[in-house]
Amino acid sequence: MHAPSYRPDALIGEDIETYLDRHRDKSLLRFITCGSVDDGKSTLIGRLLYDSKQIFEDQLASLEADSRRVGTQGENIDFALLVDGLAAEREQGITIDVAYRFFATDKRKFIVADTPGHEQYTRNMVTGASTADLAVILIDARKGVLTQTRRHSYLAHLIGIRRIVLAVNKMDLVGYGEAVFDRIVADYRAFAASIGIADFLAIPVSGLAGDNIAGPSGNMPWYSGPTLIGHLEAVPIDAEQGQRAPFRLPVQWVNRPDHAFRGFAGLIASGTVRPGDPVRVLPSGRTTTVARIVTLDGDLPQAVAGQSVTLTFADEIDCSRGCVIAAADAPPEVxxxxxxxxxxxxxxxxxxxxxxxxxxxxxxxxxxxxxxxxxxxxxxxxxxxxxxxxxxxxxxxxxxxxxxxxxxxxxxxxxxxxxxxxxxxxxxxxxxxxxxxxxxxSQNVHWQALDVTRERRAALKNQKPAVLWLTGLSGAGKSTIANLVEKKLARMNRHTFLLDGDNVRHGLNKDLGFTDADRVENIRRIGEVAKLMTDAGLIVVTAFISPFRAERRMVREMMAPGEFVEVFVDTPLAEAEARDVKGLYKKARAGELKNFTGIDSPYEPPEHPELRIDTTTMSPEQAADLIIERLIG
CATH class of the missing domain: 2.40.30.10 (Translation factors)
Structure with a gap:
């Protein structure tokens, strides 16, 4: 097929500001295209841009040149080149990343996301679908419903897209056969029902030839439904329906330019709000009424979903970023x-x-x-x-x-x-x-108020609670040093408890192995126990490899400020392996012990520990004294 003779010159001679003004007040539909590799997603989007006259003259000239360079025959245009911008995509003939394109018609604006077809790029497809109102799922008429058709339909439904267009593409390559189209639609309908897709619109199209894209196709007189662009222009938009839902405004920031004004700014997620409306601020649950709806262009008598506004309240109540302002009689859950x-x-x-x-x-x-x-x-x-x-x-x-x-x-x-x-x-x-x-x-379990506080328990012991967290490789000397620290503190009449890595695995953590996930759970449990012990007013000494920074940070965040003291028992791997008191390194090297830290499982050394103990230059006694000096002062 030859390219149409007209040039999409509606944009020629029009400055960008005029162009934007012309489309400013139109509704916006976000949609994605998805399907298996080579179903023609990029070609279809290119055709949408072309038929809606959204290509500048210089873009068209470049497109024609690129089409000749990649070997497109005759005067045909390879519309996919408009969308497949990544060099890697052009070389492989596939879509890797999510490509977003804007276009508009006389009735509506559109943002379309061309999402990847390959299974390994599922996360990219989910990203594109997360903001979409509609999904156009392409099927190659020669191949029918494929694995990726099912995968992308499931993902689109999972992400919450309830408007599905089944675009049976490349109808020109199957002789525009009605029977082929009907068979594919029947197959897809059976699958769609199994995953909860109650309704969809099927359109037979040819992205390359333009059939049923912008205008009805003379090649398929048996089809009497809407064209693709016609349907996209008419379908209801989620944002419009969101105005009928209960009012919700997640607070982005507190707007306080001076002492006389305090407002709460954000994008209205759903519903409608007016001055005088009763609202509830969550999670606190405090109620008040809206005093004003403030914008840069002045106060509004009403605001709806999709608008960014600043609300002021009739009463002084606590509200900050992260709070949600909601209709008082229909609040969300907490x-x-x-x-x-x-x-x-x-x-x-x-x-x-x-x-x-x-x-x-x-x-x-x-x-x-x-x-x-x-x-x-x-x-x-x-x-x-x-x-x-x-x-x-x-x-x-x-x-x-x-x-x-x-x-x-x-x-x-x-x-x-x-x-x-x-x-x-x-x-x-x-x-x-x-x-x-x-x-x-989450609703049945509540904190029980206790009359004896952690401060009172610590005062009874005449000490400040703390967690001395010794971390390092196996064989670094953690247990030896920790034992000396507790003995010295006991002689000073301090109330302590020593949690040792091996000992807790005989009871509390005997069900855990040494995979990364089990190591994370091991430290989480130890952190919770250590926290309870500091609540009891104890000085807790621990000796754990605790190989991951994230979990050591997690335990630090459990404690009160200043109570967590990270001690890095820094022993080089070669030195720790030379000691090999328990013979573990030998087993690990022989492949008899899997997931051993330092051999086939990583150790992430502390970046900013409170203390670093170099066991190649310091004896265990000296190390223990240094730790106690840091603790007692």
Missing amino acids: ADQFEATIVWMADEEMLPGRPYWLKLGTQTVTASMQHPKYQVNVNTMEHLAAKTLELNAIGVANLSTDRPLVFEPYETSRDLGGFILIDKLSNATVGAGLLHFALRR
Whole structure:
């Protein structure tokens, strides 16, 4: 097919400001395209841009030149080159990253995400789907429903996209056959029903030839439904429906330019608000009424979902970033334990028990996951047993947070039900999740007020509680030094308790092995025990390899400021291995002992310990004296 003779010159001679003004007040639809490799996603998006006249003259000339360079025959244009911007994609003929493109018609603006087709880029597809209102799932008419069709349909439904367009592409390559289209639609309908997709629109198209993209196709008179662009222009948008939901505004910042003004700024996630409306501030639950709705352009009589505003209250109540302002009679829930679906996005596996930052809207808390209840095989929908989640895996697990979280189930609200997980040390995003519901235990378990405080218990012992945390390689001398420290403190009439790595594995942690996940859980339990002991007013001495910085930091954050003293017993690996008192290094070198720190499992030395003990230049007695001097002063 030859390219159309017209040039999309609607943009020519129009400055960018005029162009933006022309589209400023139109509604915006975000959608994704997804499907298997070579289903024609990039070509379809290129055709949408071309047919909606969103290509500048110089872009078109470059596109035609690129098409000739990659070997496109005749006057045909390779529309995929408009979207596949990465060199690696052009070389391999696949989409790797999520490519976002903007275009507009006379009726609506659009942001389209071209998401990867390969299984190993599932996390990229989830990223593109997270803000989409609609998914266009492409199927190659020659191939029918494939594994990736099912995978991407499941992911789109999981992420909460309820508007699905099944674009049966490359109809020109199957002679525009109605029977082919009907068979594919029937196959997809059977699958869609099995995963909860109740409704979808099927359109037979050809991205390359332009059939049923912008206008009806004369090649398929048997199809009487809308064109792709026609449907995209008419479909309802989530933001419009969000205005009918209860009012929610996650507070982004407290706006206080002077002492006379105090407002709470944020983007309205759902609902409508007016001055005088009663609202509830969560998690505190305090109520008040809205006094003003403030914007740069002046006060508003009403604000709706999608608007960024500053609210002022009739009463002085506590409210800060992370709080949620909600309709007083229909507030969201507050809890600290949940069931959630988690999509793991990091190369390193998820470690149950490890603390991660959890960011939900404007709220940031510390969260840890339990072992997954199951992992989902998104190709078969089978639930598989799993102890952890690896890259691109999807599973269901319980999680807990260090303080209450204002939330709604994801199926009710993406804004208050969807979260990301961030590694505390690298600040890298490692996962995304969807909250299902709060666990009943989060509502049934409460802190019991105690009359005897930890300060009173410490005063009875005439000492300040502390945790002396000795960390280092096996054979570094931690247990020897820790034992000397406790003996010396006992002679000083200090009340102490020594937690040793080997000893606790005979009882409290006898069910744990030495995998990374078990090591994380080992230290988590020890941290909780140490915290209880400091609450009792004790000086706790510990001797654990504790190989990971994240878990040592977790224990530090459990304690009161200044109570955690990290002591790095710094012994070179060669020296520790030469000692090999227990013969463990010999076994590890022989392959008889797996996951041994320093050999086939990593040790992350402290970066800023309170004390560093060099055992090559210091005796255990000297080390113990140095630690006590640091503790007592």
